[in-house]
Amino acid sequence: MSIFSRLRSKLFKLSNHLMDQQERCKKCNIKCGLIKVSPDVLRSLEDGFQKLSGSNSTSLLKKYLTKQVFDELKQKKTSFGSTLLDCIQSGLVNHDSGVGIYAPDPEAYVVFASLFNSIIQDYHGGFGPEDKHPKLDWGDISNLEDLDPNGEHIISTRVRCGRSIEGYPFNPCLTEDNYMEIEEQMIKIFRTMEGELEGEYKDLTTMSKEEQNQLIDDHFLFKEGDRFLKAANACRFWPKGRGIYMNHNKTFLVWVNEEDHLRIISMQPGGDMASVYKRMIEGVYYLEQNIKFARSPRFGFLTFCPTNLGTTIRASVHIKIPKLSSDNNKLDSIAQRYHLQVRGTRGEHTESEDGIFDISNKRRLGLTEADAIREMQDGILEILRVEQSLP
Numbered sequence: 001m002s003i004f005s006r007l008r009s010k011l012f013k014l015s016n017h018l019m020d021q022q023e024r025c026k027k028c029n030i031k032c033g034l035i036k037v038s039p040d041v042l043r044s045l046e047d048g049f050q051k052l053s054g055s056n057s058t059s060l061l062k063k064y065l066t067k068q069v070f071d072e073l074k075q076k077k078t079s080f081g082s083t084l085l086d087c088i089q090s091g092l093v094n095h096d097s098g099v100g101i102y103a104p105d106p107e108a109y110v111v112f113a114s115l116f117n118s119i120i121q122d123y124h125g126g127f128g129p130e131d132k133h134p135k136l137d138w139g140d141i142s143n144l145e146d147l148d149p150n151g152e153h154i155i156s157t158r159v160r161c162g163r164s165i166e167g168y169p170f171n172p173c174l175t176e177d178n179y180m181e182i183e184e185q186m187i188k189i190f191r192t193m194e195g196e197l198e199g200e201y202k203d204l205t206t207m208s209k210e211e212q213n214q215l216i217d218d219h220f221l222f223k224e225g226d227r228f229l230k231a232a233n234a235c236r237f238w239p240k241g242r243g244i245y246m247n248h249n250k251t252f253l254v255w256v257n258e259e260d261h262l263r264i265i266s267m268q269p270g271g272d273m274a275s276v277y278k279r280m281i282e283g284v285y286y287l288e289q290n291i292k293f294a295r296s297p298r299f300g301f302l303t304f305c306p307t308n309l310g311t312t313i314r315a316s317v318h319i320k321i322p323k324l325s326s327d328n329n330k331l332d333s334i335a336q337r338y339h340l341q342v343r344g345t346r347g348e349h350t351e352s353e354d355g356i357f358d359i360s361n362k363r364r365l366g367l368t369e370a371d372a373i374r375e376m377q378d379g380i381l382e383i384l385r386v387e388q389s390l391p
């Protein structure tokens with residue numbers, strides 16, 4: 001760390017400390033410091049709120065940002081200085097958002113709770129404002145099956161989880177130095193990984209465009225220029241501090257500083273869920289021996305997007321279901337019943353190509369890791385049962 005970044009981080013800690021000493025603001029009951037929300041931010045909020053209210057957006061943001069909630073929250077700030085605008089600007093700009101809100105820093109989940117809580121409860125299937133996420137429980141891997149032993153439908157299986165590193169806020173509040181520090185710390189850890197997990201870290205700044213595009217096409221690397229993340233101020237200093245660790249078989253990957261500080265991923269061709277899940281757990285165990293992850297008593301592992309809180313697990317298959325895919329209503333109704341989410345072939349906000357869908361568990365909060373995986377497995381087995389029963 002350079003002298004400058006050390007000084008800056010000391011000053012940052014000192015200013016936070018001073019804020020801690022202040023009395024809570026009488027108006028909003030948070031440690032909001034002395035600085036008010038600026039007139040520019042208020043104007044953007046009022047303007048954005050009006051446009052969203054008049055739109056036909058189906059986002060959870062629109063559903064739960066009532067005038068009453070808006071007025072209650074528009075003057076509030078976290079001790080990182082994050083405002084309501086920092087939370088909702090992505091949904092204000094992108095009316096086609098499904099959700100439309102991110103937490104610029106961990107405190108935002110508390111300061112803006114009257115909005116986050118409703119959205120979280122809706123997305124995660126009933127996780128109420130007083131609920132607490134259960135303790136980590138990976139479950140018994142021997143209960144998992146190969147979801148498609150004959151290799152007829154499942155092209156590949158992937159399980160990922162997100163992790164934030166304790167002591168750092170999320171993307172919109174990270175400094176350029178923070179990005180570089182996180183990346184440096186991770187590179188040191190990656191260098192010590194052994195056995196099946198041993199591999200190489202590639203940073204985006206030195207990667208050729210061809211290699212980057214190939215890795216994206218092969219479903220290993222995150223895409224660039226996500227407009228939802230950009231509007232949330234999550235792509236500053238890009239591509240600095242961003243990259244991917246891959247083991248030699250490209251079955252274990254870690255994304256650094258994309259949407260979350262870390263995304264830990266295990267994937268392989270076919271439907272062998274047990275092997276994929278086991279490898280991800282091994283990777284997580286190894287990393288957490290070397291770095292501390294942020295976890296909250298209420299929300300479990302903390303992430304930038306409220307949809308990923310808790311277990312942060314998304315277990316998915318790339319699956320070919322030609323009969324069901326021609327009956328959208330039937331597929332949707334199974335997905336709803338089994339709490340599944342259907343995405344396109346290249347991931348979120350993409351379309352299905354060649355009849356291939358990405359189907360995963362939808363909820364991640366308020367249930368254990370074992371439950372999330374079981375929920376996905378039960379749903380996929382039902383989809384395959386129905387597919388095979390159709391004429």
Ligand code: ADP
Nearest residue numbers: 156157158219314316317318345346347348358
């Ligand atoms: P996530 O939020 O889990 O990172 P995205 O929807 O952004 O998911 O997808 C990231 C990448 O992972 C995309 O290229 C997507 O196609 C790929 N992917 C997701 N599930 C699978 C799977 N089961 N097999 C292969 N690739 C997958």
Ligand code: ARG
Nearest residue numbers: 097098099100101228305307
């Ligand atoms: N903000 C985007 C939306 O509302 C994505 C939400 C969930 N996905 C995610 N990658 N966090 O549609």
